[in-house]
Amino acid sequence: MVSRKANGFSGVKRELAKYLLFTLCVLLAPFAFLDSYLLNVLVFVGIHTMLAIALNLLLGYAGQISLGHAAFFGLGAYLSGVLTTTYSWNPWLTMLVAAVVVGGMAFAIGFPILKLKGHYLAMATLGLGIIIFIVFNEWVEVTSGPSGFSGIPNLQLGQLVFDSDLKNYYLVWCFVLGCVLLSVNLANSRIGRALRAIHDAEVAARVVGVNARLLKVQIFALSAMISAIAGSLYAHVMTFIAPPSFGFNISVELLTMVVIGGLGSIYGSFLGALLLTLLPEFLRFMHDYDIVFYGGLLMVMTIFMPGGLVQGIPDLFRKLLNLRKGKGGNHA
Amino acid sequence: MLDLQGITQIFGGVTALNDVSFTIRSNEITGVIGPNGAGKTTLFNIVTGIYQQTSGRVLFEGVDISGIPAERLASLGMVRTFQNIELFGKMTVLENVMVGLHSRSSSGLFACSFKLPWVLKEERRIHDEAMEWLRFTGIDELADVTAANLPFGKGRMLEIARAMACQPRMMLMDEPAAGLNSQETLGLAELIRRIRDRGVTVVLVEHDMELVMDICDRIVVLNLGQKLAEGTPREIQENHEVIAAYLGDDD
Amino acid sequence: MELGTQLLQYLLSGLSTGAIYALIGIGFSIIYNATGIINFAQGEFVMLGGMLTLFLLSVLQLPLWIAIPLAVLLAALVGLLFERLAIRPLRKASPISLVIITIGGAILIRGLAMLIWGKDTHSLPSFSGDEPIMLAGATLLPQHLWILGITLLLIGLNKWFFSHTTSGKAMRACSYNPRAAGLVGIDVRRMVLLSFVISAAMGALAGIIVAPLTMTAYDVGIMLGLKGFCAAIIGGMSSGLSTVIGGLILGVLESLGAGLISSGYKDAIAFVILLLILFLRPQGLFGKPESERV
Numbered sequence: 001m002v003s004r005k006a007n008g009f010s011g012v013k014r015e016l017a018k019y020l021l022f023t024l025c026v027l028l029a030p031f032a033f034l035d036s037y038l039l040n041v042l043v044f045v046g047i048h049t050m051l052a053i054a055l056n057l058l059l060g061y062a063g064q065i066s067l068g069h070a071a072f073f074g075l076g077a078y079l080s081g082v083l084t085t086t087y088s089w090n091p092w093l094t095m096l097v098a099a100v101v102v103g104g105m106a107f108a109i110g111f112p113i114l115k116l117k118g119h120y121l122a123m124a125t126l127g128l129g130i131i132i133f134i135v136f137n138e139w140v141e142v143t144s145g146p147s148g149f150s151g152i153p154n155l156q157l158g159q160l161v162f163d164s165d166l167k168n169y170y171l172v173w174c175f176v177l178g179c180v181l182l183s184v185n186l187a188n189s190r191i192g193r194a195l196r197a198i199h200d201a202e203v204a205a206r207v208v209g210v211n212a213r214l215l216k217v218q219i220f221a222l223s224a225m226i227s228a229i230a231g232s233l234y235a236h237v238m239t240f241i242a243p244p245s246f247g248f249n250i251s252v253e254l255l256t257m258v259v260i261g262g263l264g265s266i267y268g269s270f271l272g273a274l275l276l277t278l279l280p281e282f283l284r285f286m287h288d289y290d291i292v293f294y295g296g297l298l299m300v301m302t303i304f305m306p307g308g309l310v311q312g313i314p315d316l317f318r319k320l321l322n323l324r325k326g327k328g329g330n331h332a
Numbered sequence: 333m334l335d336l337q338g339i340t341q342i343f344g345g346v347t348a349l350n351d352v353s354f355t356i357r358s359n360e361i362t363g364v365i366g367p368n369g370a371g372k373t374t375l376f377n378i379v380t381g382i383y384q385q386t387s388g389r390v391l392f393e394g395v396d397i398s399g400i401p402a403e404r405l406a407s408l409g410m411v412r413t414f415q416n417i418e419l420f421g422k423m424t425v426l427e428n429v430m431v432g433l434h435s436r437s438s439s440g441l442f443a444c445s446f447k448l449p450w451v452l453k454e455e456r457r458i459h460d461e462a463m464e465w466l467r468f469t470g471i472d473e474l475a476d477v478t479a480a481n482l483p484f485g486k487g488r489m490l491e492i493a494r495a496m497a498c499q500p501r502m503m504l505m506d507e508p509a510a511g512l513n514s515q516e517t518l519g520l521a522e523l524i525r526r527i528r529d530r531g532v533t534v535v536l537v538e539h540d541m542e543l544v545m546d547i548c549d550r551i552v553v554l555n556l557g558q559k560l561a562e563g564t565p566r567e568i569q570e571n572h573e574v575i576a577a578y579l580g581d582d583d
Numbered sequence: 584m585e586l587g588t589q590l591l592q593y594l595l596s597g598l599s600t601g602a603i604y605a606l607i608g609i610g611f612s613i614i615y616n617a618t619g620i621i622n623f624a625q626g627e628f629v630m631l632g633g634m635l636t637l638f639l640l641s642v643l644q645l646p647l648w649i650a651i652p653l654a655v656l657l658a659a660l661v662g663l664l665f666e667r668l669a670i671r672p673l674r675k676a677s678p679i680s681l682v683i684i685t686i687g688g689a690i691l692i693r694g695l696a697m698l699i700w701g702k703d704t705h706s707l708p709s710f711s712g713d714e715p716i717m718l719a720g721a722t723l724l725p726q727h728l729w730i731l732g733i734t735l736l737l738i739g740l741n742k743w744f745f746s747h748t749t750s751g752k753a754m755r756a757c758s759y760n761p762r763a764a765g766l767v768g769i770d771v772r773r774m775v776l777l778s779f780v781i782s783a784a785m786g787a788l789a790g791i792i793v794a795p796l797t798m799t800a801y802d803v804g805i806m807l808g809l810k811g812f813c814a815a816i817i818g819g820m821s822s823g824l825s826t827v828i829g830g831l832i833l834g835v836l837e838s839l840g841a842g843l844i845s846s847g848y849k850d851a852i853a854f855v856i857l858l859l860i861l862f863l864r865p866q867g868l869f870g871k872p873e874s875e876r877v
Binding site for chain 3: 120122248289299
């Protein structure tokens, strides 16, 4: 877990500065990559960032494992896609509906499922994710099954239709920036502290009045809601969705992103999402090696860098600097 | 203030507590002592809502609190500390105490995410009050230290500061002197007296006889799951049954 | 086929798959009881059994009765490596880290299998031919009998090992109280290693005996592993009869569901059962509720 200096007001200024810098980079990035293909990839980095942050709130802060998060992503995508296409609802409305419905479902199932701990919770969420995935595949009348669901319209604001990479980039990243802001606020607040307390010593947290049960379920629901919104965005950006995008493999990818970035670090989730979305693009030959890569990466990171890159890289620098000092400063 | 009536606790085939009854008076420091295995921690866990007793009632200020979960007891005015201090290791000392103020603050998920104006005011208040409690227990210089890095004695102080932040009317302490050296124990005794002087009723489970005899107004003795005796320190010291129960017992 | 015979058919094939789930479930339980860890990679050992046997048969041209034990041995070796490289370094880590690393290991093994053997499904030859046997109107294949027979044998061996050998009793001691076990001279770390080796071997064998019926590929591990876990949960994580019953119940329910309701949703049945048990009776159908000690 990344530890920061406590909530002194210099801390607040630092968080603000980080956020402004991040926003600036996000807003300016397209100008460096007007090359359309990379821009397209960056749209997905955005979607993955939202998903990774959603999972991080649950896993990194509250300490609850979910191996089925891709299901919430998929539910948001299918709800939004089907309602817009088959029933001609307004796309923005379907996004709202997806968020509320999926959030509500997660809230309801959260109570029984979060009574479980550790491995059992992992298995239960895994099972839940697979059940939902099977429904995507089998309920052909609604979802068009394994061959996927197409014809989803783009989102539009008045006359502005989000149909190009550049427009989708800003659309998605607006949502991401909002998500980052809300998450950072939450993490540094009373609720964020309560979540981390639950993670560290649940019994002690309860004893001082933290309603652990309710809070875990609330975060689970929030996490599902964010994932559903990401799903809705995905559906309208891609205009086509298919079950493989929402299966167990994706849940594992999201987990890897969060672990690599650093459990409990919001910006770390961005880093993880960035890395794991870009890498396959740059290492095209890696296509068959991707599974081995993820597995190996998860294992290596867990053993050698449990705090993720956000902690590991600064640590590495520090170690290198100390080595240099130890050598009597021979190197300039 | 706290009334235990006929508390019995059976785990599988073991009767940990058998028909234990006594009353804790407010604004006093009461000690619960007894040889190992007497059932003291079990009793604690029942009173603080972690276990559910097999039979019997626990009345707190006249209200039956059996079955009320631990998190609600804090807002009813009861808080406890643990034998193996349960700190939020990855958070700083200050943050630990700020969590203690959770039941006395109210910003919810929505308000915190959007940083609504009253949230900022509340954060300020939480911050300042937490610092006060750190000063109360003498560890305010350690405010930014990660809790897991604290030496044991300071960790104990932190746990107490966090518990006091709940502004309880009753504080139950499970072996607070465990792991403390004699100087730290003296500091603890003085702290507990100050807590009592603030109007908090203190109940402690302890093995350290010097501490118990020094600061307790009343003592309850448990042995093998039953109440053996009850009275002032002097009375307990002269009680033959108590002495017999402790013969050969290491402190 | 009239309903009675149909039901019998479903029952028989359900018992046979159930036996496989039972074996995999016992593998989970052995590791869980010795270490408190749920080994997400268990399904991959099952996959390795089938794939390794196939490899030994086709590439090295070994006869079946050599290929099978050799494959089991190799899988056990993988189990050993897995424990050494992934589990041992993390003995003191949080449950989250342990879950993540066993998932990572599972994915790694699966990925390597894909690289080495490709993505195709293959079938293993049946052990003794494909002549169907008629039983009251329902059809049974010789492979079904092999499955039931070997399962019974393994369960018997299991029982004998845990009740009558020193190592077995030592492992049980570790599961009840590792500290105390260590104090009386049991090498807990060796027991942990042993538990992984045994589970890997059992899983591999399970994979081998079912492969002739259900085909094998690099990714069969996921589903089989999960369903085996489900069997273990129903049985309350016991490494004995309860898990066997759990597996059989699961297999039969799945088979009946697939036949009578819908075959597309067949896999979902196991997971719905899993969730129901975890929600309503996490200690399994036969276990006693646990209370948390503070």
